[in-house]
Amino acid sequence: MTTAASGKWTDRYEMVVGLEVHVQLKTATKIFCRCSTDFGASPNANTCPVCLALPGALPVLNEHAVELAIRAALALECTVNTTSVFARKNYFYPDLPKGYQISQFDKPIASGGCVTIGARRDGSDVRIGLTRAHMEEDAGKSVHDRFSGFTGVDLNRAGVPLLEIVSEPEMFDTAQVDAYLKTLKQILEYTRVSDVNMEEGSLRVDANISVRERGETNLGTKTELKNLNSFSNVVRALEVEFARQCALIDAGGRVEQQTLLWDEHAGDVRPARSKEGSHDYRYFPEPDLPPLIISGKRLDHIRRHLPELPAARRERYRREYPVLTDYDLHVLTAGPAIGEYFEQVARQSDDGKTAANWMMGEVLAALKSTGQSVEHFTVRPADLAQLLNLVRDDVVSHTAAKQIFATMVRTGDPPAQIAQRDRLLKISDESALSDWIDEVFAEHPDEARRFVGGEKRLQGVLVGFVMKKSSGSADPKRVNQLLATRVGT
Numbered sequence: 001m002t003t004a005a006s007g008k009w010t011d012r013y014e015m016v017v018g019l020e021v022h023v024q025l026k027t028a029t030k031i032f033c034r035c036s037t038d039f040g041a042s043p044n045a046n047t048c049p050v051c052l053a054l055p056g057a058l059p060v061l062n063e064h065a066v067e068l069a070i071r072a073a074l075a076l077e078c079t080v081n082t083t084s085v086f087a088r089k090n091y092f093y094p095d096l097p098k099g100y101q102i103s104q105f106d107k108p109i110a111s112g113g114c115v116t117i118g119a120r121r122d123g124s125d126v127r128i129g130l131t132r133a134h135m136e137e138d139a140g141k142s143v144h145d146r147f148s149g150f151t152g153v154d155l156n157r158a159g160v161p162l163l164e165i166v167s168e169p170e171m172f173d174t175a176q177v178d179a180y181l182k183t184l185k186q187i188l189e190y191t192r193v194s195d196v197n198m199e200e201g202s203l204r205v206d207a208n209i210s211v212r213e214r215g216e217t218n219l220g221t222k223t224e225l226k227n228l229n230s231f232s233n234v235v236r237a238l239e240v241e242f243a244r245q246c247a248l249i250d251a252g253g254r255v256e257q258q259t260l261l262w263d264e265h266a267g268d269v270r271p272a273r274s275k276e277g278s279h280d281y282r283y284f285p286e287p288d289l290p291p292l293i294i295s296g297k298r299l300d301h302i303r304r305h306l307p308e309l310p311a312a313r314r315e316r317y318r319r320e321y322p323v324l325t326d327y328d329l330h331v332l333t334a335g336p337a338i339g340e341y342f343e344q345v346a347r348q349s350d351d352g353k354t355a356a357n358w359m360m361g362e363v364l365a366a367l368k369s370t371g372q373s374v375e376h377f378t379v380r381p382a383d384l385a386q387l388l389n390l391v392r393d394d395v396v397s398h399t400a401a402k403q404i405f406a407t408m409v410r411t412g413d414p415p416a417q418i419a420q421r422d423r424l425l426k427i428s429d430e431s432a433l434s435d436w437i438d439e440v441f442a443e444h445p446d447e448a449r450r451f452v453g454g455e456k457r458l459q460g461v462l463v464g465f466v467m468k469k470s471s472g473s474a475d476p477k478r479v480n481q482l483l484a485t486r487v488g489t
Contacts, residue, residue, distance in 0.1 A: 009246035014375055016210050016219055017177055017238060018169035021184060022162050023194045024138070024202040025068040026178075031137050031161035032059030039200045039367050043143070043154040051369065053098035055356045058288050061086075065161040066302070068193040069109050070302050072163055075191045075309055082294050083160070085181075086135075086286040095140035096151050101166075105283040108134035110290065115187070115199050116252055116311065117179040128169035128180050136162050146429065157201070163193070169208065169219060174235045181205065181231050186310050190336045200217045205234050211245040211255070221255040225232075225262055225274060237262040240271050250398030313339055321352035328356050331364075337374045341381050348385035352391065358384065362402065376413040379405070387415035400424040400472035428475040433466070433482055436474060441466040459483050 030037055033050035049057035064449045073080050082184040085107040088100040113130035120126060124348035138160040143152035165184065170191060185196050185203065203227040209221035227243060228234045240262075247256050308316070314329045317339075324332070332342050338359070363384070367382050387404060390396045396404065396419050404418045413416075419425050425431065439449040440462060447465075451458040459480065466479050 007252075007289065008416075009243060012213060012241075013211050013246045013249070014172055014214050014216075015174075015238065015242045016169045016212060016222075017171040018208045018222075019167045019171070019177065019180065019234075020208070021163060021165045021167075021181070022138075022204045022206070023072070023188060025065045025163055025195065026192065026194050027062055027064050027068065027161055029062060029066050029337070030159035031062050031135070032159055035159065037160050039197075042154055044151065044156060046156045047158070051155055056204045059102065059266055061292070062161060063287060065135065066109075066292065066294075067302060068161075069133070069163045069284060070299065071191050071306065072165075072188060072193045073110035073113065073133050074299075074303050074306055075187050076110075076113040076115065076130060076133065076165070077109035078130060080110050080294060080299055082296070083107065084109040084134075084292045084294075086289045086292065087283045088286050089136075090282045091280075093142075093328060095142050095155065095158070096153065097140075097155070097158070101137060102137060102286050102289070103136035104134035107291075108132045109294075112133075115180055116184050117176060117183050126176075128170050128176070131166045131168055133163055133165045136164060136419040138162050145461075154319055156331050169222075171208070174238050176206070177238060181234065183310075186334070186412075190307055190309050190313075192336075193239040200227070204229055205231075207234055207238055209238055209241050209245070211242060211249060220249075221257050223255065223257065224259045224319070225261050225269065228262060233262060233264055235265065236264075237269060240267065244269065306337070321346065321356070322352045324356055328360065331360050335374075341377070344381035345388070348382055349388040349392070351388060354392075358388065358405075362405050366405075370409065378410075379408045380412075382428060383408060383414050389414060390415055390419065394424060394475075395419070396424055397426050397467070397472055397474070397476055399476075400426065400468050403472050422471075424471065424473050426475050427473045428478050429472065430478070430482065433474055433478055436466045437462075437479070437482055437486070438471050451483075454487070456487070 024037075027037060028033060033045045033048050035048050035051055035236050044121050047208040060427070061135060065400070066172070069081055084104055086102050087105040089103045089105070090100040092099050110133040114124045114127045115130065116127050118126045133292065138157045140153055140158040141153035143154055146152055157425045167180065171180060174358055188194050188196050194202055198204070207225040207228060208222045209225065212218065212220045223241060223245070223378075225234075228237055241260065248255060259272045261272045262269055310333045313333045317324060317329050317332060333339050341363070342355060342359045345359065348353040349355055363374075363377070366372075367377060371459065372378065385406075387401055387408070391398055391401045400419065403422070404415050404424055407413065408415060408420045438479065444462070447461060451462060462483055463476055463479050467476060
């Protein structure tokens with residue numbers, strides 16, 4: 001079944017989606033012990049009696065994980081509960097040696113909240129409600145492809161702290177799902193509660209989907225798509241599952257509540273198991289951990305120190321840089337580090353629009369091509385601002401500036417030094433410019449003849465030839481003036 005197949009059902013049926021997003025909290029150690037959370041360690045290197053569930057080992061709650069969970073909850077406009085309780089969620093998996101997962105059940109750390117994903121035509125916000133956010137530990141990982149005939153178990157992830165953010169079933173197409181996930185990820189990045197690296201499993205999505213006829217208000221039977229590790233996979237899997245459920249209902253069948261796995265390569269879903277209800281997990285309060293009490297004083301302290309969130313930053317930029325378009329604002333606030341870099345360049349060059357154009361052009365392109373993060377970009381904001389000032393002060397041409405920037409990306413050298421060393425300072429000397437023009441006329445006789453004969457539109461082409469010949473150092477304004485004199489204008 002292909003994703004395109006979902007399109008033919010949308011006139012009659014509506015998908016209803018709720019998401020459970022598992023976010024790894026950005027702590028140095030696990031949630032109930034002091035083992036490292038570093039990604040990429042040798043199998044089972046980051047384990048201890050607590051992770052391995054050895055007899056007598058007792059969990060001790062990581063307070064930094066609690067602080068990060070509260071910070072995320074406040075940023076998502078949740079109500080942080082002053083008392084929450086950890087519970088044992090009982091089920092057996094080979095990579096869960098305790099036979100239960102320490103999670104939260106009926107008394108989570110946070111309730112309610114919302115994610116604003118856009119605006120309607122009348123200007124009102126489109127908000128997706130949140131049901132809850134609860135803390136829990138991650139399980140380990142079964143390794144099926146390393147040992148012939150055997151499955152290995154790596155418990156490095158066992159006990160890694162997670163915050164599970166559960167939405168209300170209020171998304172009705174995959175565009176809303178995509179917007180919700182991108183907005184949620186952006187808020188989590190700004191609050192620095194997680195690195196939200198999907199390749200390393202720091203953000204995983206379980207998607208609950210049901211189908212109903214348009215106009216119907218009751219929910220249909222849902223299925224759950226488990227452990228989706230990219231936003232594109234979430235969208236593709238939902239479209240395929242929507243089409244499957246529609247076809248089933250249309251043929252008079254019934255959707256069975258179950259957990260499904262997404263096969264990315266086949267582009268299809270397959271059953272994993274019947275969907276459990278909460279009663280199947282036999283929850284009961286974790287006897288080795290006391291209730292988590294959060295004082296009003298602690299809550300106020302964390303609230304006061306919340307960083308600026310993306311929506312607030314966009315509004316501030318709108319006030320401080322009124323020349324920026326809505327598109328500019330969204331690109332420049334895509335991540336906190338992008339925005340901070342832009343602000344430094346804009347402030348030091350005193351030109352927000354030019355700084356924005358370079359950020360959205362050369363800087364983002366260089367980051368993509370080199371694979372660098374903006375935090376470790378070889379071009380420092382102060383150096384980029386200096387380059388923009390060199391262009392503004394007519395010291396280098398725009399063409400030369402791009403060459404200088406390319407060298408800055410490669411070497412990290414300051415722009416003035418590169419301009420001097422590579423002879424890219426703007427040359428306005430008439431003799432030198434005339435020599436280059438003569439050479440261009442000799443190398444491109446047809447264009448030169450037609451230009452002298454009256455085809456003025458070729459002037460730009462000839463200026464380009466001169467700029468290329470001078471490696472960008474010729475003053476284009478003077479070149480234009482000299483070319484005009486050749487045809488007596």
